[in-house]
Amino acid sequence: MKILIVEDDQHITEILSKNLMKSGYEIISAENGRVGFSLFEQNHFDLVISDIMMPYVSGISLVKQIRQLNKDIPIIILTALDSYSDKEMGFQSGTDDYMVKPVNLQELNLRIKALLRRYKIMSENVLEYKCIFLNYQEKSVKLDGQLIPLTVKEFELLFKLLSTPNRIFTREQLMNEIWGYDNESYDRTIDTHIKRIREKIKTDCFEIITVRGLGYKGTLL
Numbered sequence: 001m002k003i004l005i006v007e008d009d010q011h012i013t014e015i016l017s018k019n020l021m022k023s024g025y026e027i028i029s030a031e032n033g034r035v036g037f038s039l040f041e042q043n044h045f046d047l048v049i050s051d052i053m054m055p056y057v058s059g060i061s062l063v064k065q066i067r068q069l070n071k072d073i074p075i076i077i078l079t080a081l082d083s084y085s086d087k088e089m090g091f092q093s094g095t096d097d098y099m100v101k102p103v104n105l106q107e108l109n110l111r112i113k114a115l116l117r118r119y120k121i122m123s124e125n126v127l128e129y130k131c132i133f134l135n136y137q138e139k140s141v142k143l144d145g146q147l148i149p150l151t152v153k154e155f156e157l158l159f160k161l162l163s164t165p166n167r168i169f170t171r172e173q174l175m176n177e178i179w180g181y182d183n184e185s186y187d188r189t190i191d192t193h194i195k196r197i198r199e200k201i202k203t204d205c206f207e208i209i210t211v212r213g214l215g216y217k218g219t220l221l
Contacts, residue, residue, distance in 0.1 A: 001025050001026065001046045001116065002026040002043070002044065002046055003026070003027055003028075003047045003048070004028055004029070004030065004036060004040060004043075004047075004048045005017060005050075006030045006032070006033060006036035006048070006049070006050040006051060006054070006059065006062060007029065007049075007050070007054075007078070008032055008051060008054045010031070012051075012078075012101075015105075016103075016105075019105045019108075020109075020112075023109055025112075028045075032054045032055050032056045032057060033054050033056060033061060033062035036048075036057075036062055040066055040069070045073065046073070046119070047076070047112060047115060048073060048076070049075075049076045049077075050062055050063065050076070050077055050078070051077075051078055051079055052077060052079040052090070053079065053080070053081070059077055060089060060090065063077070063090075063093040063094050063095050064093050067093075071094075071177070073119065074097075074118070074119050075094065075095045076095065076096065076097045076098075076111065077097070077098045078099050078100075078101055079101060081100075088214065091168050091170065091173075091214070092172070092173065094173075096115055096118075096164060096167050097111050099111070118164050118165070125137050129205060129206070129220055130205045131143060131203060131204075131205050132203060132206065134158070134159050136159055139156075140155075141158065141201070143201060143203055143205075148201055150197070150200060151196075154193055154197050154200075157178055157193050157194070157197065158201075158218075160178065162220065165217070165218050166217055166219060167217060168211050168215060169215050170214055171190040171191075172215075173215065174190050174215065175189060175190060190215075194210075204221055206220050206221055207219045207221060
């Protein structure tokens with residue numbers, strides 16, 4: 001597995017690189033977002049770790065650029081910025097996870113493993129967990145072996161939330177990624193579809209959680 005680290009603090013880069021190489025990952029690093037994006041265009045990576053405050057191209061801009069090329073690759077932001085607005089900006093840019101410095105290296109390793117598992121699910125287009133089975137190609141959901149009738153958009157919304165569990169998606173993000181556009185009524189559209197999914201699927205396998213002020217996240221139980 002190859003990881004791209006984009007960080008302008010060389011000391012932090014060295015610490016992260018040594019730790020992750022011990023875990024068996026191949027590491028390539030960049031000192032700023034501009035170099036990082038150039039490396040991303042030229043190489044295959046399985047995961048990206050990026051700082052926010054960097055010269056030339058910020059981490060937020062880098063995430064947006066990467067998402068234009070690859071909407072599914074796991075991205076973790078590491079930053080000293082820990083306010084609510086900073087986190088909201090990070091998630092809206094398309095990051096999968098957000099960790100505040102100083103970073104616990106053991107926790108970082110756990111989060112990387114979790115994100116890579118989710119990325120594998122996305123690439124294989126199948127999600128199976130306890131009593132629920134989702135097949136993206138067929139747009140089908142089975143609960144305890146029984147087919148659950150969902151509309152295409154309901155399925156895509158459920159698959160998005162469960163294939164990246166515990167990642168917070170804003171309503172605007174979900175509207176853009178699933179419907180392919182944004183409009184003034186996206187709050188009502190997303191909320192209505194979430195309500196229908198909850199009504200159709202009653203289970204202890206997962207939960208769709210409303211994150212007040214942000215949006216939704218799926219949690220596997």
